[in-house]
Amino acid sequence: MKQYLKNTWEGLYTVIVGMKITFKHLFTPSVTIQYPEVKIPLPERSRNRLYVNIDDCIGCDQCARACPVGCIEIETVKSVPGEDLGKTSNDKKKALWVTKFDIDIAKCCFCSLCVYPCPTECIKMTDIYEYSEFERNNLVYSFSALTKEEAGEKKLNLEKFNAEKEAAKMKQAAPEPEKKQDKNEKESE
Amino acid sequence: MFDIIFYLFAFITIGSALIVVTARNIIYSAFSLMLTLFGVSGIYALLGADFLAVVQIMVYVGGILVLILFGVMLTNKITNVEIKSGNRNIAVSLISVSVLSAILFSVLLGTNWKETNSQIPETTLFGIGELLITKYVLVFELLGILLLIALIGAATIARKEE
Amino acid sequence: MYEYLVNILFSVTGNQFLAQASVMILIAALPLFVVILPYALAAVLAERKVSAFMQDRIGPNRTGYRGLFQTLADILKLIQKEDIINSEADKKLFNISPLLVFAGSYAAFAAIPFSGMFIGTNAEVGIFFILAISSLVVAGILMGGWASNNKYSLLGAMRSAAQIISYEIPTALVILSIVMLTGTLSLNTISELQTAYFWNWNIFGGAAEGFKQFILIPFMIAGFIILYISTLAEVNRVPFDIPEAESELVSGFHTEYSGMKFAMFFLAEYANMFAVSAIIATVFFGGYQSPFGYLGNTLNFPLLIPFEQFFWFMIKGLFFVFVQMWLRWTLPRLRVDQLMTVCWKYLIPYAFINLIIIGIISLL
Numbered sequence: 001m002k003q004y005l006k007n008t009w010e011g012l013y014t015v016i017v018g019m020k021i022t023f024k025h026l027f028t029p030s031v032t033i034q035y036p037e038v039k040i041p042l043p044e045r046s047r048n049r050l051y052v053n054i055d056d057c058i059g060c061d062q063c064a065r066a067c068p069v070g071c072i073e074i075e076t077v078k079s080v081p082g083e084d085l086g087k088t089s090n091d092k093k094k095a096l097w098v099t100k101f102d103i104d105i106a107k108c109c110f111c112s113l114c115v116y117p118c119p120t121e122c123i124k125m126t127d128i129y130e131y132s133e134f135e136r137n138n139l140v141y142s143f144s145a146l147t148k149e150e151a152g153e154k155k156l157n158l159e160k161f162n163a164e165k166e167a168a169k170m171k172q173a174a175p176e177p178e179k180k181q182d183k184n185e186k187e188s189e
Numbered sequence: 190m191f192d193i194i195f196y197l198f199a200f201i202t203i204g205s206a207l208i209v210v211t212a213r214n215i216i217y218s219a220f221s222l223m224l225t226l227f228g229v230s231g232i233y234a235l236l237g238a239d240f241l242a243v244v245q246i247m248v249y250v251g252g253i254l255v256l257i258l259f260g261v262m263l264t265n266k267i268t269n270v271e272i273k274s275g276n277r278n279i280a281v282s283l284i285s286v287s288v289l290s291a292i293l294f295s296v297l298l299g300t301n302w303k304e305t306n307s308q309i310p311e312t313t314l315f316g317i318g319e320l321l322i323t324k325y326v327l328v329f330e331l332l333g334i335l336l337l338i339a340l341i342g343a344a345t346i347a348r349k350e351e
Numbered sequence: 352m353y354e355y356l357v358n359i360l361f362s363v364t365g366n367q368f369l370a371q372a373s374v375m376i377l378i379a380a381l382p383l384f385v386v387i388l389p390y391a392l393a394a395v396l397a398e399r400k401v402s403a404f405m406q407d408r409i410g411p412n413r414t415g416y417r418g419l420f421q422t423l424a425d426i427l428k429l430i431q432k433e434d435i436i437n438s439e440a441d442k443k444l445f446n447i448s449p450l451l452v453f454a455g456s457y458a459a460f461a462a463i464p465f466s467g468m469f470i471g472t473n474a475e476v477g478i479f480f481i482l483a484i485s486s487l488v489v490a491g492i493l494m495g496g497w498a499s500n501n502k503y504s505l506l507g508a509m510r511s512a513a514q515i516i517s518y519e520i521p522t523a524l525v526i527l528s529i530v531m532l533t534g535t536l537s538l539n540t541i542s543e544l545q546t547a548y549f550w551n552w553n554i555f556g557g558a559a560e561g562f563k564q565f566i567l568i569p570f571m572i573a574g575f576i577i578l579y580i581s582t583l584a585e586v587n588r589v590p591f592d593i594p595e596a597e598s599e600l601v602s603g604f605h606t607e608y609s610g611m612k613f614a615m616f617f618l619a620e621y622a623n624m625f626a627v628s629a630i631i632a633t634v635f636f637g638g639y640q641s642p643f644g645y646l647g648n649t650l651n652f653p654l655l656i657p658f659e660q661f662f663w664f665m666i667k668g669l670f671f672v673f674v675q676m677w678l679r680w681t682l683p684r685l686r687v688d689q690l691m692t693v694c695w696k697y698l699i700p701y702a703f704i705n706l707i708i709i710g711i712i713s714l715l
């Protein structure tokens with residue numbers, strides 16, 4: 001009997017305690033962050049979408065090799081001697097045309113492993129994390145500064161140069177004076 | 190106005206009663222039984238027996254019908270929609286039914302029905318209440334005891350033996 | 352109200368039958384359009400907002416100003432939805448069931464006095480009728496659960512029926528004690544007896560005088576608590592929502608329903624919530640009576656009084672609906688055995704004792 005009354009009392013009492021708590025929460029301000037309008041600041045060193053400052057990239061391919069999922073694709077074309085590609089911001093000479101620098105961000109696992117080896121610190125994490133797309137192809141970001149035509153031109157240049165070099169080599173194997181003349185010609189150019 | 194409502198209720202009652210008898214599926218029978226009981230209660234209400242009408246719903250729809258439904262659902266393979274009922278002993282039942290209805294009809298036609306012009310009372314509630322604790326108090330109490338016995342009996346049977 | 356409207360219509364059309372029929376239809380439809388639909392629109396939103404605020408969230412706030420049109424949008428969506436009937440279901444019963452459930456909960460509104468003027472039927476059996484007609488809901492739920500041909504639905508329907516039938520007993524017992532005090536089953540008369548100021552409400556001893564009133568108070572409060580708990584269980588609300596139990600029964604008897612049929616169940620649930628709140632308000636808290644007298648009386652403008660009464664009635668009813676929501680977001684769900692324990696081992700004995708004591712006091 002005593003237990004019975006105690007149960008009754010406890011039942012009612014605990015309900016009232018619970019109701020008191022919820023009533024208090026009725027007036028506490030909500031903790032919701034209305035995401036697209038309000039965003040919480042990202043922590044430092046957070047990893048999000050990659051960005052490549054292609055002006056600084058020397059095309060060394062280290063990032064692509066470091067990537068565990070292989071989502072970076074780099075193609076380079078050697079510059080021909082006459083071309084000046086300028087220098088990177090930390091004074092490294094660029095010697096390669098980066099004709100293709102694609103990052104398939106859909107595959108990227110944000111491990112940041114590509115960021116560390118970069119000698120010029122041009123591949124880095126940004127704070128952009130909203131970049132959903134309807135097409136998966138749109139998630140392949142192309143960072144190369146060169147257009148297709150330019151890249152083709154660079155390739156042709158190199159081929160021409162190579163061909164010339166080849167030709168020159170051939171000539172080297174041929175009689176001496178002609179080669180000298182050739183060289184002179186080139187210098188005069 | 191009231192005529193129309195009466196015929197509506199009568200139609201519901203008889204129509205659903207027919208379904209109760211003819212339906213192949215017991216569940217259909219049970220649910221049309223509910224409609225029948227409702228129709229009857231509506232006719233009670235039209236006749237001014239308000240208390241009786243509500244009691245009809247309370248006891249038959251709320252109690253007995255739900256009991257029937259429980260019974261049907263628990264005893265049959267419950268997830269199977271096809272719960273059939275069939276006809277058996279047609280000849281015997283035909284005879285007994287016709288005899289019964291003959292008796293009923295003879296009573297219906299032979300009774301000397303009293304007709305009064307008195308107004309239908311506003312409510313039968315107070316009259317019933319008074320009668321129950323004056324004239325019929327003994328019956329009332331006995332019924333109460335009977336129900337109590339039934340209740341205790343049910344509880345005893347349902348209890349697990351320890 | 353009935354005679355009044357019939358007279359008006361009769362003088363306009365000159366056709367007795369037409370007048371009667373149209374007034375009947377009008378009165379039958381009035382609670383639906385004046386009370387239930389607007390209320391349900393507001394209550395569904397309120398439920399979500401209350402739950403959100405209690406959990407320190409914001410709740411729906413995109414549709415309209417601060418999400419005010421959320422329910423409207425939901426209803427539009429539900430109307431457009433495809434009406435799915437699973438192929439193994441019993442189609443006839445499956446389609447009737449939501450109607451039956453809604454009819455059952457709507458029928459209760461016939462006897463609820465919204466104000467002195469606005470009452471469907473002033474039949475003397477009032478509250479008894481409400482108790483009885485709720486069995487229609489049980490039948491409808493069983494029908495839906497069975498017709499869905501789904502284990503969860505059937506289980507939910509069974510539980511629901513068992514629960515509603517069990518909890519009808521304490522409800523009836525408490526109401527019986529009030530009926531003993533007031534000597535009437537009519538909700539309108541019960542409200543009329545609690546007129547004037549709030550200390551005449553039944554929860555404060557009702558119209559009994561002096562000493563008797565004071566000793567009645569604790570038992571009235573006990574009765575109120577019992578009635579509140581048991582009606583909460585009758586409408587299958589949390590913490591007594593095992594028939595619907597989303598997490599174990601995938602919302603029970605209406606698992607298979609979609610679109611408007613689901614909306615019917617939903618509407619019926621909210622109508623039920625208001626109906627039981629209205630009963631509690633009427634039985635214990637003066638019904639449509641104002642707690643401090645009427646503005647219409649002081650201004651000598653009696654036409655105002657029915658509207659004031661309607662206002663007070665809605666306030667009281669909605670308050671208890673709010674408490675139901677409050678409880679919903681406070682308490683966890685009971686287990687089946689706990690549910691039955693609460694009913695048979697606690698509520699019914701207490702209700703009985705309460706009934707006997709109130710009977711003795713009213714005889715004093």
Ligand code: SF4
Nearest residue numbers: 067108109111112114
């Ligand atoms: S972050 Fe990791 S996965 Fe993404 S591109 Fe860099 S190395 Fe590859």
Ligand code: SF4
Nearest residue numbers: 057058060061063118
């Ligand atoms: S490591 Fe840096 S410099 Fe080298 S290819 Fe990648 S981005 Fe360019």
